Amino acid sequence: MFLMFEQAPWRALLMTLCFLVIICLPHVASSSKTASFALAPATAEENSEANALLKWKASLDNQSQALLSSWTGTSPCSWVGITCDASNSISSITLENFGLRGTLYSLNFSSFPSLQKIDIWNNSFYGTVPHQIGNLSSIFHLDLSDNFFSGSIPEEMGYLVGLNYLNLSINNLSGEIPFIVGNLTQLTILELFENTLSGSISSSIGNLIDLSELSLYENNLSGTIPSTIGNLTKLTKLYWYKTKLFGSIPFSIGNLINLNELDLSTNRLSGPLPSSIGNLTKLTVLQLFDNRLSGPIPFSIGNLIGLEKLPLYENELSGPVPSSIGNLTELTSLMVYSNAIYGPIPSNIGNLRKLKYLNLEKNYFSGTIPSSWKNCTNLFRVRFDDNQLTGDVTNVFGVYPSLDYVDISDNKLYGQLSSNWGKCHNLTSLKISNNNLSGGIPPDLGKATQLRVLQLSSNHLTGKLPKELGKLTMLIELSLSNNKFTGNIPVEFGALVELANLELVANNLSGSIPKQLEGLLHLWNLNLSRNLFEGSIPSELGRLQSLQILDLSGNLLTGTIPAALGQAPRLETLNLSHNNLSGIIPSSFEDMMSLTTIDKSYNQLEGPFPDIPPFRNATIALLRNNKGLCGNVSGLMPCPLVQHDSYDKKSHKIMLLVLILTLGLLMLVFLVVGVACFLCRGERNKSEEGSEAQTQNVFSVWSFEEKLAYKNIIEATEEFNNKYIIGEGSSARVYKAQLPNGKVVVVKKLHSVLDGEMPNLKAFESKIQALTEIRHRNIMKLYGFFSHSRFSFLVCEFLEGGSLDKILNNQRQAIVLNWHRRVNIVKGVANALSYMHHDCSPPIVHRYISSKNILLDLEYEAHISDFGTAKLLRADSSN
Structure with missing residues (x-):
């Protein structure tokens, strides 16, 4: 073979390739087979x-x-x-x-x-x-x-x-x-x-x-922030709020130069805010509120020129706010309230022209409010209250088109109330109480027609109350107490139809109380005490359906207490002390079941007081120094058992009764024969007629001002037509009906007649009778019950707000139930239960309190309903 290679190299190469093909052919075949199985x-x-x-x-x-x-x-x-x-x-x-x-x-x-x-x-x-x-x-x-x-x-x-x-x-x-x-x-x-x-x-x-x-918020993590956090230099967002971190913020946090948002709020972090925080120049949001941070705000905070929000509130920060704060020209929200910050407000705060939210309340700021403040024209919400600010504020405040809320109360500011407030047309709350302002209220304030809250109490304001305030028809609260106002209450105040709280305490106001106040249908607190009002108490005040607190004490009022005042359905606290009122306490007060506190001392009243808990439980201090009040209160003389005038009336009644009986006996002689003729027949039909009477009209109890016939309910519901149904339960179908007198009521038609319950009818009647006598602002009124052979039904008060259960299960309606309203609902239910357990005789136990049985009116006032399972407790009951 080697010889052949030497003679013909190309032929040798060819033969070698053929040899390799022959040698490798089985392997190629094998590989081909393997490839076919690779699928x-x-x-x-x-x-x-x-x-x-x-x-x-x-x-x-x-x-x-x-x-x-x-x-x-x-x-x-x-x-x-x-x-x-x-x-x-x-x-x-x-x-x-x-x-x-x-x-x-x-x-x-x-x-x-x-x-x-x-x-x-x-x-x-x-x-x-x-x-x-x-x-x-x-x-x-x-x-x-x-x-x-x-x-x-x-x-x-x-x-x-x-x-x-x-x-x-x-x-x-x-x-x-x-x-x-x-x-x-x-x-x-x-x-x-x-x-x-x-x-x-x-x-x-x-x-x-x-x-x-990195988002680890809202966990139960504890311990400190590790210093290795500074290694994460690519972080843009760090959310670590609402955990339980403690210790200090590590200095290494300044290495996170790419951070846009840093939130370490609501933890237990303490110690100073590190100066390295100024390295985070890309920050737009820095949230460190609700911790225990202490020491001064570092000057380097001014390096964060892109910062839009800076909430540092609810810490223990102290020292002055650095002037570098004026560098944060992109800032829209600055909140450092509830700390121990002291010193003046930086004079360059006017550089923060994008600022919308500023809250510096509950600190120790001193000095004056900078004049540059006028440059912050985008302000929406401002709070300087509860500090030690001084200076003349007459010309400090400008016109702020977007301003909604301002509170600079509880300082030492002086000067006059600026007329510029009337040019802030979106302002809803203006609070400047407890300062040293003087002068009068500018009439231009009446142009701030969006105002809901106006608090100017505890100043040195003088002059008359401007009638222009009557243009603030959206006003809910007006507090002008503890000033030196004079003159009358303008009759224009009767146009403040949304007003709920009117406080004019401790001024020098005089004249009569205007009867036009009867138009304030939402008013729940009327306090005109410690003024110089004279004349009589307007009977129109009894028409204030929402009134809960009425204080007219410390005036020069004369005349008698109007009986109409006893018709205010929700009145709880009444103070008429230190006046010159005379006469007796009207009997209408006996129906004031919502009344809890009274003070009628230092007047000229006489006669017995009503037999209701507020009077029975009153101390002598609340009734003393009157002309001749009497009753079972320690310190008062007991009332005479028999009064002469009542004795004469009783004698006349006895004589009349004797005369009637004499005539009746004479007529009886003529009727006896006729009665004897029909006696047997009467005996035969007696049981049938009694049964029919019970079926026709078991009983009816009404607490309307006028008695209503059975047919009124039938006509109002068109014999319980389904179009009037507003609800249905296991025992009754509920209808809405408008009676001939215009009153709207709820009619609960029971599913079955009470024939099967005749043995318990007396107990049931007693319960209904007791429930109709309940008069409490937080209990739905039960007007009565009627039973007929065709229909049996309860008639109750109609409440427009519906049940709490439905509102809480409706996302849109539930949002309207803010914290304040929810607290009031809880208070209302508690007051109603306390009343039923302790002030009713006999006591009533509801036994089925739930959100379905709590109804709300248009003012979101709670009313307990559905007393189907309620129980009356005997005096000797062991329950």
């Missing part, structure tokens, strides 16, 4: 992924399986929520906001070697996060947020080193964040907020140097 594993892998998903689907509830109806067969790449790569291997499972319910226990994570993304946020998955999730070797996006996962974060999560997005927020996860999470060095976003995770933050978090967003 089989792909199909098997696809089947394996499909089977894993189908097994998981089968573990979900029926509704979830219906939502995944496209998951059939062996080709998952066409299924909803599934994405495959070029080799038909599943690369993404995206089922966010699907409404699925179940666990991840049946999902075999090992079956998805190419899976890069799982996104199942906003479903109803529960149970723990399986440890097998660590088998997802190719995963880079994992979102299990907004579900109901519980238990701890598995340590195997730290094996997913390719992750760059991890979101486990809004679940019920607990336990510590595993140390191994620090291995996820490719993470750019980590969100674990709104769980109950605990323990301290591991320093290994500093290994996540590619993080751009």
Whole structure:
């Protein structure tokens, strides 16, 4: 062969190639055979992924399986929520906001070697996060947020080193964040907020140097902020609020030069605010409120020129606000209230021309309000109250077109009230109480027609009350107490139809109380005490249906107490002391069941007082120094058992009764024969007539001013036509009806006549009678009950607001129930229960208080209803 190579090299090469082909041919064939089988594993892998998903689907509830109806067969790449790569291997499972319910226990994570993304946020998955999730070797996006996962974060999560997005927020996860999470060095976003995770933050978090967003807020994390946080220099958002972090803010936080938003609020952080905070020049939001930070605000804060919000309130910061604050020209919100800040307000605060919200209340600011303040024309809400500010404010304030709320009360400011306030046409609240202002109220203030609250009390204001204030028809609160106003109350005040609180205490106002105040239908507090009002109490005040507090004490009022005042249905506190009122207390006061406190001392009143709890429980201090009040109160003389005038009336009644009886006896002689004739027949029909009478009209109890006939209800509801139905319960159908006198009532038509309950009729009648006598502002009035052979029904007060249950379950209506209204509802229910348990005789136990049985009127005042299961307690009851 070598000889042949030497003679013909090209021929030798050819022969060598042929030899190699012959030698390798079986291997090529074998390789070809192997290649033909290489397609089989792909199909098997696809089947394996499909089977894993189908097994998981089968573990979900029926509704979830219906939502995944496209998951059939062996080709998952066409299924909803599934994405495959070029080799038909599943690369993404995206089922966010699907409404699925179940666990991840049946999902075999090992079956998805190419899976890069799982996104199942906003479903109803529960149970723990399986440890097998660590088998997802190719995963880079994992979102299990907004579900109901519980238990701890598995340590195997730290094996997913390719992750760059991890979101486990809004679940019920607990336990510590595993140390191994620090291995996820490719993470750019980590969100674990709104769980109950605990323990301290591991320093290994500093290994996540590619993080751009870190959200751990609303957990039970404790410990300090690790100094390694400064390693995360790519962070743009750091949310760590509402946890339980303590200790100081590390100086290294100044390394996070790319931060746009930093929120460490509502923790237990203490110590000074590090000066390195000034390095974060890209910050737009810095939230550090509700901590225990102390010391001065660093001068470097002025470097944050892009800052839009700076809330530092509810800390223990002290020292002056640095003048560098004027550099923050992009600032729209500055709140440093409830600290110990002292010194003057920086004079360059006028540079903050974009400022909308400024709250410096509850500090120790001193000095004057800077004149540059006029430049902040975008202001919407301003609070300087509860400081030690001084100076003349006559010309300090300009015109602020967007201003809604201003409070500079509780300072030492002086000067006159600026007429510019009347040019702030969007102003709803103006509070300048407890200062040293003088002069009068400028009439131009009447041009601020959006005002709801005007508080100018405890100053040295003088002059007459301008009638122009009557143009503030949206006013809810007017407080001008403790000034030196003179003259009358302008009759124009009767146009303040929305007014709920009117306080003119301790002035030198005189003249009569204007009867035009009867137009203030929403008024609940009227306090005109310690003035020089004279004349009689207007009877029109009894028409104020919402009035709860009436204080006319310390005036020069004369005449008798008007009987109409006893018709104010919600009056709770009445003070008429230190006047010259005379005569007796009207009997109409006996019906004032809502009244809880009275003071009628130092007048010229005489006679007995009404037998109701406020008088029975009154001390001598509330009734002393009158002309001749009598009653069972220590310090008062008891009332005579028999009065002469009542004795004469009684004698006349006896004589009249004797005369009537005499005539009756004479007539009886003529009737006796006729009665005897029909006696037997009467006996025969007696039981039938009695039964018919009971069926026709078992009983009726009414507390209307006028008695109403059965037919009035039938006509008003057109014999209980369905078009009047407004609700239905297990025992009654509820109708809305307008009676002939215009009154709107609720009629509860019972589903069955009380024939089967005749043995308990007397007890039932007693309960209805007791309930109709209840008169309390927080209990729905029961006007009466009527039973007939065809219909039996209750007639109740109509309340326009509906039930608390329906309002709370209506998102739009629930928003209207702000904190103040909810507190008032709770108070109303408590007052009603206290009244039923302690002030009713016999006591009443409702036994079915729920949001369905709490009705609201148009003023969101609570009224307890539905006394179907109520029980009257005997005096000797052991309950």
